[in-house]
Amino acid sequence: MTSPTRLWPIIGRLVLTGFLLGLVIVVLYPLLWMVISSMKSNSEILGNPFAWPTSLDLSSYGRAIDKGVGTYLFNSVLVTALSVVSTTLLSAWAAFGLTRINIPFSKPILMIIVGGLMLAPTVALVPLVKLMQSWGLYDTYWALIILYTAFRVPFTTFLIRSYMIDLPIDVDEAAVLDGATRRQTFWRVTMPMCTPIIVSAVILQVLFAWNEFLFALIFIGSDTVKTLPVGLATLSSRAVTDFPSVFAGMTIAAVPMIVLFILGQRYFVRGLAEGVGR
Amino acid sequence: MSTTQQKTFPPPGLNTPAAGTALPRRRKPARKKNAWPGLIWVLPGLVTLFLFVYYPLVLNFRYSLETSNIFTGQQRFVGLDNYARLAADPVFWKALGNNCLYAGISIVFQVFFALVLASLIENLRNERFRTILRSIYFLPSAISLTVTGLLFAFIYQPQGGLLNGLLNAVGLESLQQAWLGNPDTAMLGVIMMSQWQGFGYCTLLFAVAIQRIPREYYEASALDGIGPVRQIFSITIPLVREMTGLMMIVTISGAFQVFNEVMVTTSGGPDNSTQVLGTWLYRSGFIKNDFGYAAAIATVIFVITLALALIQVRYTNKRRV
Numbered sequence: 347m348t349s350p351t352r353l354w355p356i357i358g359r360l361v362l363t364g365f366l367l368g369l370v371i372v373v374l375y376p377l378l379w380m381v382i383s384s385m386k387s388n389s390e391i392l393g394n395p396f397a398w399p400t401s402l403d404l405s406s407y408g409r410a411i412d413k414g415v416g417t418y419l420f421n422s423v424l425v426t427a428l429s430v431v432s433t434t435l436l437s438a439w440a441a442f443g444l445t446r447i448n449i450p451f452s453k454p455i456l457m458i459i460v461g462g463l464m465l466a467p468t469v470a471l472v473p474l475v476k477l478m479q480s481w482g483l484y485d486t487y488w489a490l491i492i493l494y495t496a497f498r499v500p501f502t503t504f505l506i507r508s509y510m511i512d513l514p515i516d517v518d519e520a521a522v523l524d525g526a527t528r529r530q531t532f533w534r535v536t537m538p539m540c541t542p543i544i545v546s547a548v549i550l551q552v553l554f555a556w557n558e559f560l561f562a563l564i565f566i567g568s569d570t571v572k573t574l575p576v577g578l579a580t581l582s583s584r585a586v587t588d589f590p591s592v593f594a595g596m597t598i599a600a601v602p603m604i605v606l607f608i609l610g611q612r613y614f615v616r617g618l619a620e621g622v623g624r
Numbered sequence: 625m626s627t628t629q630q631k632t633f634p635p636p637g638l639n640t641p642a643a644g645t646a647l648p649r650r651r652k653p654a655r656k657k658n659a660w661p662g663l664i665w666v667l668p669g670l671v672t673l674f675l676f677v678y679y680p681l682v683l684n685f686r687y688s689l690e691t692s693n694i695f696t697g698q699q700r701f702v703g704l705d706n707y708a709r710l711a712a713d714p715v716f717w718k719a720l721g722n723n724c725l726y727a728g729i730s731i732v733f734q735v736f737f738a739l740v741l742a743s744l745i746e747n748l749r750n751e752r753f754r755t756i757l758r759s760i761y762f763l764p765s766a767i768s769l770t771v772t773g774l775l776f777a778f779i780y781q782p783q784g785g786l787l788n789g790l791l792n793a794v795g796l797e798s799l800q801q802a803w804l805g806n807p808d809t810a811m812l813g814v815i816m817m818s819q820w821q822g823f824g825y826c827t828l829l830f831a832v833a834i835q836r837i838p839r840e841y842y843e844a845s846a847l848d849g850i851g852p853v854r855q856i857f858s859i860t861i862p863l864v865r866e867m868t869g870l871m872m873i874v875t876i877s878g879a880f881q882v883f884n885e886v887m888v889t890t891s892g893g894p895d896n897s898t899q900v901l902g903t904w905l906y907r908s909g910f911i912k913n914d915f916g917y918a919a920a921i922a923t924v925i926f927v928i929t930l931a932l933a934l935i936q937v938r939y940t941n942k943r944r945v
Contacts, residue, residue: 355851362744369741370760373824377763379786380775392784396793436669440869443665450659455666462677464933466881466900469926472909472919473683474676499669528662559884560902564910575770582774589778596774600767607766611759612741615632620823620886 356451384593391589406590415595417570418577425487425573431496433551434544436495437502442532445510446518462500467560474504489565494555502547505621509543510536538616549610556603574599633904655918706920715907719899726815727879734826734875739868742830760832761824770822773888776817780804804844804890809896810829813899818885826871834860869939877932880925901925
C-alpha cells in the first residue's frame with residue numbers, strides 16, 4: 347500500500363501535467379479552429395463553431411487568392427526577402443567594422459547604432475510620412491524595405507556584433523597575412539564563422555518583416571503593393587459574406603512562419619537569447 | 625609579449641610561403657596608420673539610421689510645436705499648444721490609462737505567469753516533452769498580430785464565436801455577449817488576446833535563462849530533501865532575477881507601443897473604450913490630419929519608452945560589469 351506522503355508528489359505531477367496540457371489546448375485549439383473554419387461554409391461557421399466541416403472543401407483558398415491574397419503574398423515575400431538581405435548586410439558590415447577593424451570613434455558609433463533600439467517606430471511616424479512623400483517613396487515597396495531595414499539594423503547589428511566579438515581574431519589576421527584584403531576576409535573568413543548568428547538574425551528579421559503592420563498600414567495605399575498583414579485586414583473588412591476565405595488568407599499568412607519557426611528553432615532560440623540581453 | 629609574438633606566426637595549416645614573407649610588412653600599416661577608410665564598413669548602416677530614424681525623430685519635435693496639414697502643406701508655429709490640448713483631452717488620458725492597464729496585465733501574464741510556467745516546464749524530466757511544450761506555447765508569437773487579431777475577432781463574435789460557444793457548452797449562457805462590441809469588456813478582450821499571443825515568447829526566454837542555472841544547485845538541494853516547489857521559489861526565481869527585471873521593462877515598454885492588436889480588433893472603439901496612445905496617434909494624424917497633435921502624442925510615447933530604455937540600459941550595464 348502506498349502511503350499518503352508518497353502519493354502527494356504523484357498527484358502533484360498529474361495536476362501539473364494536466365495544467366500544461368490544458369494550456370497546450372488553449373494555444374493550439376484557436377489555431378486549429380482557424381484552419382478548420384477555412385474549410386467550412388459561411389453558414390457552417392455561424393451555425394456551430396465547434397463542428398467539423400461537412401466535407402474537405404479547400405475552395406476558400408482559391409477564392410482568397412483571387413481576392414488579393416495572391417498579390418499580398420507576393421508583396422510580402424518580396425519585401426521580406428529584400429529587407430532581410432539589406433538588414434543582414436548592413437548589420438554584418440557594421441559589426442565587422444566595429445569588432446574586426448580599428449576604426450575611429452568606434453564607441454560612439456556603437457552607441458548611435460544600438461541607441462536606435464530604444465526608439466519605438468511610432469515616434470518617427472508623422473515626419474516619416476512627409477519625408478517618404480517628398481522622396482517619392484510613398485506607396486512603393488521601397489518605403490517598407492527601407493524602413494524595415496532602418497528600424498532593424500540596430501537590433502541585428504547588436505546581435506551579430508555580440509557574436510563576432512567572441513570569435514578569435516587570429517583567423518582573420520592569418521587571412522590578412524595570407525594576402526587577403528579586408529573584403530575577402532569578411533566574405534571568406536568572418537562571415538562563414540558567423541553562420542549560426544546570421545541564421546538567427548535572418549529568421550528574426552523574416553518574422554519581423556512578414557508580420558509588420560504599422561508601417562505597411564501607413565506607407566502603403568494601393569491594394570497592389572499591400573503586404574499580407576494589411577491586406578488581410580482589408581480583406582476581412584470587405585469579405586463579410588465569405589468568412590472561410592478570410593480564414594484561408596489567415597492560414598496562408600500564418601503557416602509559413604510556423605514552419606520557419608519549427609525548422610529554425612535551434613537558431614531562433616539562440617538569437618532570442620542573445621538579443622534580449624541587449 | 626610572448627603571446628603577441630606567437631600570434632605573428634601563421635597558425636598551422638595556414639603556413640604558406642606567401643604568409644611567411646608578407647608577415648612583418650603587412651601587419652603594422654593595417655593596424656594604425658590610416659584607420660579612416662575602415663569607416664566605410666559602418667557608413668551604410670549609419671546613413672540609413674540617420675536618414676530614417678534619427679532625422680525623423682528630431683523633426684517630430686518640431687512638428688509637435690506646429691499645426692500642420694500634410695495635404696495643404698500649411699504650417700504654423702504654435703508653441704506648446706498641442707501639448708496643452710493633449711493634457712485637456714479626455715481620450716488621451718483614457719488611452720494612457722489603457723496603456724497602463726495593458727502594462728499591468730502583461731506583467732502578470734508575460735512576466736510572472738511566464739516565469740512560473742518556464743520553471744515548471746524546466747522541472748520536467750522528459751527533455752523531449754520540455755522542448756515540445758516550449759515550442760507549442762511559442763507558436764502564437766510566430767504569427768502576425770493581424771492574424772491573431774482577426775482570429776480573436778472571430779472568437780469573440782457574439783454569433784458563431786468560440787467564446788460564447790464555450791460558455792454555452794458549460795451552461796454559462798448568461799455571460800454571453802458581444803465581447804468587443806461592449807465598452808466594458810472590449811479592452812480586456814484585446815489585452816487577453818495579446819497575452820495569448822505573447823506569453824510563450826516570454827516563457828521561452830525564461831526557459832533559456834533557467835537553463836543557464838547550474839544543475840548542481842538542484843541536485844544538492846534535492847539531497848537536502850527540498851521539494852520541487854520550494855526549489856522554484858528558492859533557487860530558480862532568485863537566480864533569474866535579472867532576466868525578470870529585464871522582461872518587466874521590455875514588457876512595460878511594449879505595452880506603451882501597442883498598436884496593431886487594437887487596430888485590427890476594435891480600432892479604438894467602441895466609444896474610444898479601447899483607445900491606446902498608438903491608435904489615438906494614428907487617428908489624430910492619419911484620419912483627422914491633425915499632424916501636430918499626433919506628433920505631440922508621439923513625443924509622449926518617446927519620453928515614456930526612452931525612460932524605460934534608460935532604466936534597461938542601467939540594468940544591463942550593472943549586470944555585465
